[in-house]
Amino acid sequence: MQTIAHQHCFNHSQRMASARCPQCRRFFCKECITEHGGKVLCTTCLTQTALANPDKHSRWAVLIHSMQFIIGLWLLWIFFYYFAQILLLIPTSFHDGSLWQSGWWKG
Numbered sequence: 206m207q208t209i210a211h212q213h214c215f216n217h218s219q220r221m222a223s224a225r226c227p228q229c230r231r232f233f234c235k236e237c238i239t240e241h242g243g244k245v246l247c248t249t250c251l252t253q254t255a256l257a258n259p260d261k262h263s264r265w266a267v268l269i270h271s272m273q274f275i276i277g278l279w280l281l282w283i284f285f286y287y288f289a290q291i292l293l294l295i296p297t298s299f300h301d302g303s304l305w306q307s308g309w310w311k312g
């Protein structure tokens with residue numbers, strides 16, 4: 206029976222293993238192991254899993270990415286819309302510089 210205590214990372218022979226990949230049964234350090242969909246996998250197995258079912262993964266990724274893009278654009282639009290409203294509230298004299306010549310702050 207192999208225990209994790211005296212195992213070393215498959216990729217880094219100097220480092221102590223912190224987790225074991227349930228798929229390839231190899232030991233890995235914290236850096237080499239990642240969590241994916243509630244499962245802890247090594248990067249090699251994660252890549253293989255992603256390649257094995259790219260259809261399901263990419264369809265969701267495309268949907269989520271397009272949603273993020275739309276939300277991002279919408280937020281940007283709102284931001285610039287209100288920014289423009291604020292700019293419109295400022296009198297024209299502020300923009301053409303005549304406000305600074307009139308010395309309104311002096312009273």
Ligand SMILES: [Zn+2]
Binds near residue numbers: 226227249250
């Ligand atoms: Zn693995």
Ligand SMILES: [Zn+2]
Binds near residue numbers: 215216217234235236
């Ligand atoms: Zn490692």
